[in-house]
Amino acid sequence: MASVSMCNEVIQPPRMFMRIPSKNGVLLTMPAFSESENAMACKLVTAYPRNVEKGLSSIIATVLLFDPDTGKVSAIMDGNEITTWRTAAASVVATKYLNNQTKTLAILGAGTQARSHAEALDLFFNFTQIRIWNHRYERAQKLASNLEKEGKSVVTCRNAEECVQDADVIVTATFSSSPILKKDWIKPGAHINAIGAGISHHSELEMELYEIAVIYTDDMSSAKYELKGLLDAGISIFGEIGEVINGSKSAECNKITIFQSLGMAVEDLVSAKLIYEEYKKMKK
Numbered sequence: 044m045a046s047v048s049m050c051n052e053v054i055q056p057p058r059m060f061m062r063i064p065s066k067n068g069v070l071l072t073m074p075a076f077s078e079s080e081n082a083m084a085c086k087l088v089t090a091y092p093r094n095v096e097k098g099l100s101s102i103i104a105t106v107l108l109f110d111p112d113t114g115k116v117s118a119i120m121d122g123n124e125i126t127t128w129r130t131a132a133a134s135v136v137a138t139k140y141l142n143n144q145t146k147t148l149a150i151l152g153a154g155t156q157a158r159s160h161a162e163a164l165d166l167f168f169n170f171t172q173i174r175i176w177n178h179r180y181e182r183a184q185k186l187a188s189n190l191e192k193e194g195k196s197v198v199t200c201r202n203a204e205e206c207v208q209d210a211d212v213i214v215t216a217t218f219s220s221s222p223i224l225k226k227d228w229i230k231p232g233a234h235i236n237a238i239g240a241g242i243s244h245h246s247e248l249e250m251e252l253y254e255i256a257v258i259y260t261d262d263m264s265s266a267k268y269e270l271k272g273l274l275d276a277g278i279s280i281f282g283e284i285g286e287v288i289n290g291s292k293s294a295e296c297n298k299i300t301i302f303q304s305l306g307m308a309v310e311d312l313v314s315a316k317l318i319y320e321e322y323k324k325m326k327k
């Protein structure tokens with residue numbers, strides 16, 4: 044029986060992954076309940092990397108919000124925007140706690156998460172420069188030109204090494220199934236938000252990088268399953284970002300830090316509740 048992440052107030056069982064190898068896709072079910080919010084939700088989300096060829100999002104999500112007192116569904120809402128922004132918001136929090144130099148932001152990837160991370164991180168930290176690399180260079184150029192329209196200073200890079208050189212904060216947000224970020228490229232004290240997943244959640248960073256960095260994640264009970272490949276290789280996870288926030292784990296800002304983001308159902312739950320409450324106010 045899978046362990047359930049259960050503090051005083053949140054119930055969040057490990058999410059279920061249904062992999063569909065013939066379609067190169069996956070369906071995840073992500074339920075959560077919060078006592079203090081008195082809220083219950085379940086996100087259903089698919090990841091189909093090849094959707095891009097069909098002009099569709101590769102991540103498609105729906106959130107069901109329930110009345111926690113009766114179990115009745117109170118709202119069914121699009122979960123794409125929720126996923127886009129709550130993931131970037133979690134990286135902003137991790138970066139706030141794990142990094143104290145925020146001049147240069149380097150982003151590997153140029154899709155939905157790359158965009159939301161550029162916008163959210165820059166809003167919070169106001170970087171001097173944002174650099175973008177993507178394995179399809181034209182997509183990096185397209186994202187850069189969209190960000191420049193918002194007045195941001197963006198440089199596109201032809202290779203990933205050039206992109207991350209001397210960067211203070213790095214984001215990896217791709218579907219790469221082999222490492223795109225190497226230990227020797229990273230400056231001491233840099234912070235990495237590792238968002239993407241290829242064959243696993245830890246396929247974007249080379250193993251040597253995990254070996255020398257201090258690794259934080261969002262939910263340790265999920266990490267036991269979803270980061271099993273790392274753990275089996277003898278890599279240890281220092282703690283949850285929440286433990287840094289509550290002071291029970293240190294923020295090792297002078298070392299290379301990695302926030303290995305898995306994504307938590309409770310993030311979707313609080314976002315969905317907020318949206319639903321705003322919607323109800325508008326309807327009055």
Ligand SMILES: NC(=O)c1ccc[n+]([C@@H]2O[C@H](COP(=O)([O-])OP(=O)(O)OC[C@H]3O[C@@H](n4cnc5c(N)ncnc54)[C@H](O)[C@@H]3O)[C@@H](O)[C@H]2O)c1
Pocket residue numbers: 090092095100101102126130152153154155156157177178179182216217218219220223237238239240241304305306307
């Ligand atoms: N941690 C979380 O909570 C969370 C939430 C949402 C998405 N994600 C993950 O973030 C990643 C990006 O999601 P997205 O919504 O931005 O997707 P997207 O399709 O919008 O963008 C994907 C990016 O990856 C690039 N890419 C695709 N295949 C690649 C490969 N083989 N090598 C290198 N680059 C490649 C694409 O060119 C594109 O820039 C995915 O792995 C997704 O599963 C994580």
Ligand SMILES: O=C(O)[C@@H]1CCCCN1
Pocket residue numbers: 071088089090102126240305306307
């Ligand atoms: O937490 C999420 O919403 C995403 C869904 C896709 C795979 C990675 N995690």
